[in-house]
Amino acid sequence: MNAYLLEIGQALLALLLAPGLVGFVRWLKARLQNRRGAPVWLPYFELRKLFGKEVVMSNNASWLFRVAPYIVFTSALAVTFLIPLLAAPLPFDNVGDLLVVVYLLLLGTFFLALAGLDPGTAFGGMGSSREMTVAALSEPTIALAIFGLALGAGSTNLGRIVTATLANPGVAISPGHLMAFAALFIVSLAETGRLPVDNPSTHLELTMIHEAMILEYSGRYLALIEWASWLKLVIFFTLLANLFIPWGLAATLTPVALAVAVLTLILKLVLLGLIVAVVETRIAKLRLFRVPELLGMSFVLALLAVTSSFLLK
């Protein structure tokens, strides 16, 4: 019973942390660029503001436009029940493995891209087209990184991957693991719309991807979509942090262990946020047609990761 409460608790925690994480990365980027930056908790106010505003919807849009935000939000939220945020293995470990996680996120992307086409603007279509291109090209890397992780653990179940690494800590610094981590990190940047693939702080530029797709959204719908995309950042960071470096996750459901788990989770998110902020400050956005090269590189890394796991097995 407690375990199921933990499931709900960790989903709520992810919902709660997501705006803060984005606010933190934004603030850190500003500091690194010698700006004062908005306070870390600004995204919480953004959400409150958006939820309080009325929706203005295009005359051309259909029911799909109104359903899509809920599907996008729900699919991201459902993933937070499956991934090891605080403890492993979770009671829902056998409901969905890593492949289910990836394809649930693709479900959200699919509907968001359709919603981008619905109002019939050129911007929306452009965003959808690019989003699906990037999503399709990052799929092989994700699948191979899963393969690499599953090889070590003998399972695609998230809980089993975590416990296998905990039982055999040497795996965490094996070349296969390190390369898979690098590959997944690059793909995480692409999937969550960060630099160098997409610029999250741009509005109305011909280079934007995610923002172009959701340009017609407002009010509560926009709030749901924004929250879902922030949630996606937490999800990818958690996967990176807890699948490759699972220490700190609660093995028993005692209050102390859980407190440690919450604290280490926040620490890991802060560290990854720091890396992303530095990366985003140091490098410029890639041209859209250079993105496949980056994703190709991540694919090669993932392939090398799997190959080395094979040879070193």
Add this chain to the structure above:
Amino acid sequence: MMQTLFLIMVSAYCLGALVALSGGRGSLGRGLVALGAVIGAGAGFALAANVILSGTPFTLSVPDLLPLAGGLALRLDPLGAFFLIIIGLGAIPSSIYGAGYSEVYEDGSASLRLLGLALNLFLLTMSLVTFADNVLTFLLMWEGMSLTSYFLVMTESREAGTVRAGIWYLAMTHIGLALLMGGFIVLMNGGSGAFSDLRTSAASLSAASRSLVFLLTFLGFGSKAGIVPLHIWLPMAHPAAPSHVSALMSGVMIKMGIYGILRVALDLLGGGPVWWGGIILGVGSVSALLGVLYALMEHDLKRLLAYHSVENIGIILIGIGAGMIFHTYGMMTLAALGFIGGLYHTINHASFKSLLFLGAGSVLHATHTRNMEELGGLIKNMPWTALFFLIGSAAISALPPLNGFASEWLVFQSLLGGFNLPVPEVALLMPVAVGMLALTSGLAAACFVKAFGITFLALPRSEAAEHAHESPLSMQVGMGILALACIGLGLAPFAVVRLIGGVITGLGGLPDTRAAFTFNLHLQTPGAFGQMSSPLVFLGLLILLGLTPLIMRLLRVNWQLRRGDTWGCGRVGQTARMEYTATSFAEPLRRIFAELYRPSRDVTIDFHPDSKYFVQSIEYRSEITPLFERWLYDPILRLIRFTARQVRKLQAGSLYLYLAYIIIILIILLLAARWF
């Protein structure tokens, strides 16, 4: 009981054909023709379910009917029954749909008599392929299926391109038939053609002739299934045929190729060296990837779907190829996992591809165009068709919790099991296949965002799309059945996997591996490698989907909604010309894969005579190079034409010359007779 069902099946199809012969016009005639097909397919479905559930094959031998090479031998074993179920699944909704759809031919633009006759005979012969228990019966029914489907493709023979499509189909299918005959002759090795005899005699064949049999039959069946590079008839024939026929051909008939591959390579030959599986896996991966890449560039809705059939056949073959490889090394549970993944995807593809073709048919029915660039906004006037097409699109894009995801998950799991292989070179094939499969499924999702988004969303791009109307009830019912099948097959993988596990038990020495899986709401692959539960994922999504707006309501979120114009950077009024098109949607991928597409671009700009800064008109043409047509088929066609020209020199049309030939041949024969 089984005998009765069999008789009902045959007689219903024959009655349907007879009704069609007597005219088959009017709503009554079309309804009766469809009724024959529905009852026939339903009886076949029931018979097949009976065979699978009881595990006892149905046998019927009529040796006197064809006193040649063993006569007509019919035996429905669980593998055949599985494919008979697929026929039922595709044929029942397609026939119902066809009753309404074929109304457009009442004006005499096509022969309803021929359509109804060919449809019923096509379904009958295709069903009997799964029953065939000797080589003669198999080839006869196979050819019957090919010929009747040729007539179905030719239904709209007055439309441009139909005749050409028909010729291509006829040629490709007969090349396939020739290869199959060659394969079976080598396999029979002068002995009996009964499948039970072939199973024992195949073991005594030399390794070389076994491999020859495998290669010939793989190519022969592959030409029917649509593997690259033998796929080129699919994008021609599927769009040319009436839509419910396209659904049957693409959803069901090409699966008979898969049936043949399994029947010969796994059942009759009992598996083989590892490179057989390697070839199947390689061809499958290439077909999957090239199929989806060509689909992305296609703006004809039905051609797009036809290329996706190539892709999905590829995915099925990836599963079967992995299964064959594991089978070679005696890893039977993993082999079973691969075969189950492949067969599961077979039945899933039958449901969602038939659904999508029927949806495309409704669009064609309402707007008279298949060109996506002239469509758009149909979701408003055709809400049901749009919903069904959306379900099909999500299913084919492997989105959970629909059926495409369940089978792709199993195929992935079987590939992930590849690290258990003892030979590293072979084992390394698996991650490459994983990468290609993942890229394929990502691109498929992109392609169906395009297909659904451009066709059904935003503003209509033409007059016809603006005045589109919802299709009649019979067509909606046909699509609705298939949409339910997509959801049902997706929610019950645990049950489907158990059934397929029973189907493949015993084939090529596969033991009953059902015990290796766990069957409750969760599905657990052998060795607990992966677990998932699509019913629980579905339930979870539903709960969250219900809770989210509820909690938003409780938190007093602003619930107002105002309609307004689309925001457009200050311009006045929005027209459909400002929308993103299918071409522009696919443009990034066209650039990224330019090495494959080799696009050619042709821009003609008409300037004002006084100043080149005033453009009067721009004409833009862009085409991609059809690689296989240009580099593989064109040279072959040129060779055939060249040979034909040379032969024509002999056939000058002069009677005296022909008499001279006869005399010369006669002399040569006499001389030969004297010498030997």
